[in-house]
Amino acid sequence: MSATxxxxxxxxxxxxxxxxxxxxxxxxxxxxxxxxxxxxVDLEVRRGEFLSLLGPSGCGKSTILRLLASLTxxxxxxxxxxxxxxxxxxxxxxxxxxxxxxxxxxxWLPLRLKGQSRNAARGAVIxxxxxxxxxxxxxxxxxxxxxGMKMRVSIARALVTRPALLLMDExxxxxxxxxxxxxxxxxxxxxxxxxxxVVFVTHSVYESVYLSDRIVVMAPRPGRIVAExxxxxxxxxxxxxxxxxxxxxxxRETSAALHRAMSMEPRSASA
Amino acid sequence: MNSQKIRKYxxxxxxxxxxxxxxxxxxxxxxxxxxxLPPPSLVLKTLIQDWTVLFHSLLVTLTITLQALFAATIGGxxxxxxxxxxxxxxxxxxxxxxxxxxxxxxxxxxxxxVYLSSGGAVLVCxxxxxxxxxxxxxxxxxSSVDHNLLDLFQMYRASGxxxxxxxxxxxxxxxxxxxxxxGGGLALIGAIVAEIAxxxxxxxxxxxxxxxxxxxxxxxxRMFAALVLISLTGIFIYLILSAFSYLxxxxxxxxxxxxxx
Numbered sequence: 001m002s003a004t005x006x007x008x009x010x011x012x013x014x015x016x017x018x019x020x021x022x023x024x025x026x027x028x029x030x031x032x033x034x035x036x037x038x039x040x041v042d043l044e045v046r047r048g049e050f051l052s053l054l055g056p057s058g059c060g061k062s063t064i065l066r067l068l069a070s071l072t073x074x075x076x077x078x079x080x081x082x083x084x085x086x087x088x089x090x091x092x093x094x095x096x097x098x099x100x101x102x103x104x105x106x107x108w109l110p111l112r113l114k115g116q117s118r119n120a121a122r123g124a125v126i127x128x129x130x131x132x133x134x135x136x137x138x139x140x141x142x143x144x145x146x147x148g149m150k151m152r153v154s155i156a157r158a159l160v161t162r163p164a165l166l167l168m169d170e171x172x173x174x175x176x177x178x179x180x181x182x183x184x185x186x187x188x189x190x191x192x193x194x195x196x197x198v199v200f201v202t203h204s205v206y207e208s209v210y211l212s213d214r215i216v217v218m219a220p221r222p223g224r225i226v227a228e229x230x231x232x233x234x235x236x237x238x239x240x241x242x243x244x245x246x247x248x249x250x251x252r253e254t255s256a257a258l259h260r261a262m263s264m265e266p267r268s269a270s271a
Numbered sequence: 272m273n274s275q276k277i278r279k280y281x282x283x284x285x286x287x288x289x290x291x292x293x294x295x296x297x298x299x300x301x302x303x304x305x306x307x308l309p310p311p312s313l314v315l316k317t318l319i320q321d322w323t324v325l326f327h328s329l330l331v332t333l334t335i336t337l338q339a340l341f342a343a344t345i346g347g348x349x350x351x352x353x354x355x356x357x358x359x360x361x362x363x364x365x366x367x368x369x370x371x372x373x374x375x376x377x378x379x380x381x382x383x384x385v386y387l388s389s390g391g392a393v394l395v396c397x398x399x400x401x402x403x404x405x406x407x408x409x410x411x412x413x414s415s416v417d418h419n420l421l422d423l424f425q426m427y428r429a430s431g432x433x434x435x436x437x438x439x440x441x442x443x444x445x446x447x448x449x450x451x452x453x454g455g456g457l458a459l460i461g462a463i464v465a466e467i468a469x470x471x472x473x474x475x476x477x478x479x480x481x482x483x484x485x486x487x488x489x490x491x492x493r494m495f496a497a498l499v500l501i502s503l504t505g506i507f508i509y510l511i512l513s514a515f516s517y518l519x520x521x522x523x524x525x526x527x528x529x530x531x532x
Contacts (some may be wrong), residue, residue, distance in 0.1 A: 067427050090426055096419040099523045100441040112437075113427040141523045 019163060020082055021047045021197050022068065025079030029063050029223075036222035037063045040233035041077070043216065043225060045165065045199055050191055050235060052208035054217045055255070056262050060223020061201040065090070065167045068199065089158030091168040097142040097157075103129065104138040107157045114161075121160075128156040131190055134241045148179040155187070159194070166191075168200045172207070181242075184210055188236040205258060209250045210237060217254070219261040226264065227257045293300075308493040314499065317492040325481060325493075329500050332462055332477035335390070336508070339397030340458040344451060346398075347405030355413035355439065356431075372403035376461050389469040393477070395436035396465030401458035409451025412443025445524050448516040455508040463501060476503075 017267050022045045029038040036061040045051055045068075053061040066072045067079060082119055089110075097106045105112075107128055111121040129135050132152040142150055151171055158166055172180040188211055191198055202208050208215045209231060217227035231250055233241060291311045297303070297311040305313055318325065350368075354361035376396050383392035416439055424434050466479035478497045485493040520526060 066422075069422075071422050071425060088426060090423060092419045092422075094419060096417060096423065096437070098420065098441065109423075109437075110427050113424065113429045113433060127423070143523060143525070 019046045019048075021045045022030070022082065022086075023078075023080045024064070024067070025078045025080065027064075027067065027079065029060070029067065029072070030075045033109060038067075038074075039222040039224055041223070041225055045197060046214075046266045047082075047197055049213045050188070050193055050198045050200065050211055052202055052212040053218060054202055054208045054215050054258060055218030055223075056203070056220055056258075058223070059218040059220040059261075061218060062169050063223065065169050065199065065201055068165065069167055078115055080107065083164070086165065087161050087163040089161060089163035089166045091151075091154050091158045091166070091171045093170045093173055095142070095147075095154040097150060097153055099142050101141075102138065103134060103140050103142070103153050104147070106142070107158060107160050110161045124160050125156075128160040129153075131159065131193070132156045132186070145229060146179075147175055148183060151175065152186075155190070159190070159196075162194070164197065166196050166198045168199050170203065173203065180207070185238070187211065192236050205251050205255045209247060209254055210242060211235075216253055217257045217261050219264045226261045229254055229257060292295040306489050306491050307447055309336075309495055313492045313494040318499065321493055321496060323456055325478070325496060325500060328476055328478045328481045328497070329504065332459075332466065332479070332501070333504055335393050335397055335462045335477065336458045336468075336504070339462060340401050340451075340455055340508075341396055342398050342447065343401035343405050343454055343458065347402050347450070347454070348409050348447065351406050351409035351413055351443075352435070354410045355435075361410070368406055371399050376400050377464050377468060379463045383465075384469060393469055397458045397461035398467075400461035401454035404453040405450040407445070408446045408453075409443055412446025413439045415446065416442045444528060445520055448512075448519065451525075452509065452512045452516065455512045456505060459501070459505050459508060463480040 024041050024043040027038055027041040028036070030036050041060070041061075041064065043064070052192055055061055063072065069088055099110070099111075104125055107125045108116075108118060108121050110132065111124060112118075126135070126138070129138060132155050134149065134152055134156065134190060137145065137149065137153075142153070145153065154171070158168075172183050175183065184207060187198075190196070200208070200211060202211075212231050213235065215229040216225055217230065218224065219226045229250075233246070295310045295312060298308055309317075350364075354365070360480045376399060379399065380392060380396050383395055386392075387395060408439040420438055420442075421434075424438055429437070462477065463479040467483060470477075470480035478501050481497040482494050485491070485497065
């Protein structure tokens, strides 16, 4: 186990090209109002890994997700995908469901937008709902579901296209701790079952240590990567890991890295 | 039916009955002449006696109201769609819609009577007042879409047409229906106001004209009977539109569902 901290990007172990899914090189993002959201971000996402972006508010975690999803473009730098055509799934902080559509239709949405009819998509939708444990709720409307169930629908919708990369923007932040822990377990199980690649934004040290193969710690003003922590314990993890001394140590280490990141002086974007 | 529901319907019914009985009693006890204030029983009797005349006028007013509401719905929705699609068009033309809305319809009616037939003027007046709430509510709804959902549609490369059909239109539906309910009431008000303006020039045969005509003839019971029909028409329009709104929204929208107790 090693926590690396530096003022710049640290990729402790360079990966082979084959294992690389996407790479951000020298990415900067400045918003129209002049706010520098990201500066000099070098980040590699490896195929099959669970990568968490950890940092305080305003450090550009969500901006990285939006860049990966092509919802915004970089001011400078490159985003190099290993394969040109890549399927993405996105889970937002809120469930972001269409309230007028039932669970089935919400999960069908990505396939529908790709032109698949309800009948053609039925198998994939039912499969995605089964994976998140909502097989019996296909006809329910979002307002009839609990917060945790809505988030499961959102995850099923993101998974229904079998994405190469699943982007998750603090998806469990608004949930109570019991629901959150349960969804963490289910998410890791799903990730392992599907051999999915996940980039997960979180504020929570405990959540990031429990879920991740690798944690990237970011500092704010301007947003930049300042540390990278490998969590070598194999996924999936269970309650025993949560209660173990090792988990405590990893959390302490990550917490210290986050603390150092937050106490760093703001620096000029051009530095 | 539980006690709460019984109370919900029973209380207003009882209150209405008490008010009518009180009105009847005040007129009878004080021997008030029908030309000053007719008792409710006489209003009802007049309504039955003059039904043929009043029903014809009711049909005229109702037809104009529904035609105007239909035109306002189509026009308001289409213009809201254009506003949502082309921001420049909204910036250019929204002030016109506001000017038409804030100018009292009674002041426009005489001008319209110069250019149009009395029927056409009444229809246009009714349309003008019903149009704005439908336009502004629908435009608001079309632009009040969850930004994350918009991101999702963008991420899956949805076309503008799909975005409109599958996202903006359903998101705008509660707003549109709210505008429609307001527009329904206003269409009737617009028709009545315009009928009064037209009627004063000696034209028209809607319910408002019957009120004016009865006033000239001091037939006060018929004035009240026509008023009752106007109120009932307004209630009818509101109930129909509320039922329509409930039908479309009750499965998913908070406005159409009661709170869980």
